[in-house]
Amino acid sequence: MRFTSRTSSDGVSEQLFTLGEIPGVLWTPEGATGTRPLILIGHGGGRHKKAPGVLFRARRFVADRGFAVVAVDVPAHGDRPKDEGLDRIASENRDRVA
Template sequence: MRFNPRTSSDGVTEQLFTLDEIPGVLWTPEDAAGPRPLILMGHGGGQHKKAPGIVARAHHFVAESGFAVAAIDAPNHGERPKGEEFARIVTEMRGRAAAGEDATALVLAMHSLLAGQAVAEWQAVLTVLQQLDHVGAGPVGYWGMSMGCGLGVPFVAAEPRVGAAVLGLLGATTLAETAARITVPVQFLLQWDDELVPRAEGLALFDAFASAEKTLHANPGKHGDLPRFEIDSSLRFFARHLG
């Protein structure tokens, strides 16, 4: 893992890194020492590791609870090269959206294309981050909405080091069988008027999780209208389960 120089503001240190060809960023408390809970954040489709929402949540988690937070550019996103199949799917998806047609099948095809690579990359990044003195092999959580959920569900299902997850803004199609392998505590966020994810599909994904402890947070509004207070709710959830 190659690190860029650290920068700090308001008590939070940010450090960009690259593991092989995976660009990422790590946020920790300024002058952090010793192990601490680590939250991995998956960004949405078309976004990147330093999307405004990711940065805001990361700073809040670090400043309020002393967590470490990491994000990486998903395959074909951010600083990473775009493959031909990914470009084809995105072009067709945009064309259907512009024509007012349903592009759900293409969105799911994109998630399926990226998921296998993304799971292996998150596992590799997690292994190296936990070797850092100021992160350590402490408890791990995962946060991801929309595409971050589409790639996060298979990751959480495959990775025993993840002890709790905040997921949401996605439906059960293609994910129900994988979600049934998740048994860690889950907090699931759903937008009641989501124009991209049918309500019944979101509820079906929540139902599919095999977790003994799972909580559904349903808020009015469309796909992009997730309330800011859910940041605090996610932080309380991770603090309760990760310490």
Template sequence: MHVTSERRHDDGVREREFTLGEIPGTLWTPGPAPAPLVLMAHNNGLPKADPRLAARARYTAARGYAVATIDADGCGDRPRTAADEQARADLRRAVQAGEPADELLESVVGPLVEKAAPEWRTTLDALLELPGIDGPVGYSGGWAALGIRLAVTEPRLAAAGFHAGGYVPRAQREEARQVTVPLLFLLQWDDEANPRQRALDLFGAFGSKEKTLHANPGGHTGTPWFELEDGCRFLDRHLK
């Protein structure tokens, strides 16, 4: 892991940009004391520099967690293939035209999950070797499909918080039955990008004995800020 830049914010949170091979990432840490690690991803591979993700990461770090995120293949500054560009262009056209987009989303999000999950596990290996980062490990973010795959395949993951705002491929909807870690699931009741019933069906499919659904009125980007505070209390219960 190679640190490419570093800054310390007024709230004491230390922010480091890093690369791990071809994988670019960001790590936020609260201070010198060992801190549990939270992996934080955002909506089907949106870049790690997305301001909503960065704000959530800094808030969570200030609450005593090490928080890390990476860019998925073809996202942020990572190069896209011609096939990637075409698939995304087709998806944008379908959404703008109000056409059914599930099959296009399958063709974009499914491969993203398959490529991203091993990279997140490689990143987790490297992060847990750093001083000041300790287990256990949690997951938090809008990329529920990736979180499901990690919760099923990564035994070091002790708790997960998902936002029901991104498309979850059929493979991960099936895998949801194998998720057993404590779970907090956030749903925007009027999310124009995510059918409500599909999100409720996904919540019902999770195999976790401890799972909580928080539903709030409003559209896709209207999640109340207090849910971030509640999310940190959820992490406190299971990671500290």
């Protein structure tokens, strides 16, 4: 895991990272030390790991409960490169649902 940036606001620290080719973000209470529960927040629909709903929930868990929160971009989402094969499968799935 390689951390690429760190910012803090309103008592919440945000650290962007990559794990191999997977981009992610870790939110923790500002100045936190020691261990704490970790929540993995998922996002769907091609959204980004820092989509408004993800940010809202992450900041709430961190600020109100003192948890650590992580979100990553799965293939073909957010900062991950597009994959033609995955795009084709997603399109086929949408067509079946419709």
